[in-house]
Amino acid sequence: MLELKINEFYFGYYGMIADKLKEINAAPGDYISIKNGNKQFNGTLMPKNEFSKEDIIVLKLDNGYNIGVKINEKSEIQLLKKGQLTTHAGEPVKLVEKEITPPENKRILVLGTGGTIASRVDYETGAVKPYLDPNELVAAVPEVLNYTNIEAEEILSIFSEDMNPKYWDLITYNIFKKFNDYDGLIIAHGTDTMAYTASAVAFVFNKGLKGPIVFTGSQRSSDRPSSDSAFNIISSAIVASKAPFGEVCVVMHGETSDSYALAHRATKVRKMHTSRRDAFQSINDIPLAKIYPFEGKLEIINKSYKEKKDINPEFGFDDRVALIKYYPGMSNDIIDFLVDNKYHGIVIEGTGFGHISNRLIDSLERAYESEIPVVITSQTLFGRVNLNVYSTGRKMLQAGVIPGEDMLPETAYVKLSWVLSRTRNMNEIKNYMLTNLAGEINLRHELRLYPRWYHG
Known part of the structure; x- marks a missing residue:
């Protein structure tokens, strides 16, 4: 109860x-x-x-x-x-005061980490600040109890911009410690760095999960009339209790209206808008599922998902990894600084196929000689890194860089952090980075994976 x-x-x-x-x-x-x-x-x-x-x-x-x-x-x-806690629309809701046995008697745990979904507007300063604990959040959306027995616990209370690899360790440890008692987990998280944390969890549990781990959040605080908190929590409860996969996913609005939500694979999702409710999009992949919360319906739209398995974690992240973006005129000083300060790994967002200026090749070679792996991704996000097309790319390969395939820059950063906690051997690091572990590399791209932008 x-x-x-x-x-x-x-x-x-x-x-x-x-x-x-x-x-x-x-x-x-x-x-x-x-x-x-x-x-x-x-x-x-x-x-x-x-x-x-x-x-x-x-x-x-x-x-x-x-x-x-x-x-x-x-x-x-x-x-x-006497009133009750308010819903996302600011209206009273009826709190559940008796035991409910949902269909199939599933048990779901909500782990709160903070973020806008557990926030409200500070009416004195006008800012958004953390307030709701997970229990209050669930109580404000009692509809979730139609689908599952749900419990809530707070493990962090921070905005997502304050997230770091040490917190990823804390979150993954709590997941491992508690998951065996539940059929699925929901992680309430701030949206700005949600994709990073979701990817981190996906790599730690890449060898097996006994059920879905669902990350969700809100673009607008829970006490605003336009909040998406309730919609996303209900959709997440449906995925956590009904999904057939043992994967980590992000569940958010599928469009700006309240018609459906999408479950995106954790390693293939990115926040693509500052404020839209459907800001999260799958990149170089299609979402795992479509959710219709008002009907309680879950539709699997990507059949390439991981089956449920016994949980088998591989903990650890290296916090000495940098993610940098190449730009015209970029100086060698930036890469040299990371080498001189003994960073353990570097991810670079290159242009197009993954290129950077010829002037930086010497710095890449210096990093390789210092046994600091450099992974190249693309600023275009869509498509695949290919360093075999032009001479610059071939020189980069000769300098020892690792092409990041079609990985998102953020995913490559998280993966390299995770890999470096396992090994510092350069050949092993390369093999890890080029092996698809958690759906982060898609070997086959279809035309439908690229969005059609508005053309008037």
Whole structure:
């Protein structure tokens, strides 16, 4: 049964205010009255943010505006109407208070790491900040309980721009420790670096997963009317409980409206727009599945998926890997700096087939002589690196670079980080990088893999 965790500071409030709210059993979403002498304020109790003073209660007035009301010992607070946590649209939802046995009695665990899906607008500063813990997030979307028994746990609470390889280790360890008790996992993650983390998990568990691991997030915070949080959580629950594959995937909107979601293979997905709800697209591959959350339907559209197997992890990431982008006029100093500072690996986004300037060949040779592998990917994203077409590419191969096939630059960076935690032997590194381990290399490209942009 889903149980909400009450913050030790009582939804951000503490001291005298927390005592007054507990006394009347008031929680965010409840409609309350605050009386200070001759002044009275009625509104919906909101969670307190860290920038509010400790003697302030935040109310959402009937006109939709948020205000801060100063509280003292003489303030009278009354509970006028019991409410619930709000949905992504800001409306009350009915929390589930009894045991539900969904079809097939599947068990899914949501692991929270932070990000916009577990965030709200800070009404004092106008910024988006972490707030919801996974339990509150699930409670705000009770529809997921139609598909599965779901539990939630927070392992991190950071924005995704603060993610790093050490956190990948933490996430993968938690997955391994907990997965055997569940049929599938959902990882709530910030969208900006979600593809990196999803790829990291895919490489750690490339030898086997007993069920789907679904990464999901939100382009808009959970308390905004246009939020995609609920849609994505429901879609993810369907994939986690119904998908036949043992793979890591990213589930997000398939288009801007709420018609369907897509499950993208973790190593082939990229965030391609800053704010659109369908920002995530499969690159050089087609999505694994299409999800219709309002029908509870899952449609497999890519038959080339990994079957479920016993979980078999290979942990570890090297955090001394750099991802850089070639640009016209780029100096040797950049590669030389990485070599001089003893980085263990370099991924370069080259132009077109993967080229960089002839002027940089000496630096590539220096990196190879220092046993620092250099992997080349393409800035075009679509298509495959081919260093055998032009003389520059052949010189790069002679300098010891590893062509990244059709891997995304971000995926190649994560893979090299993972490989370097296993071996520092240059031949073994090359073999690893050129071997398809988690669907990161697609040997056959079809015309339909390239998007048709708007032409008017």
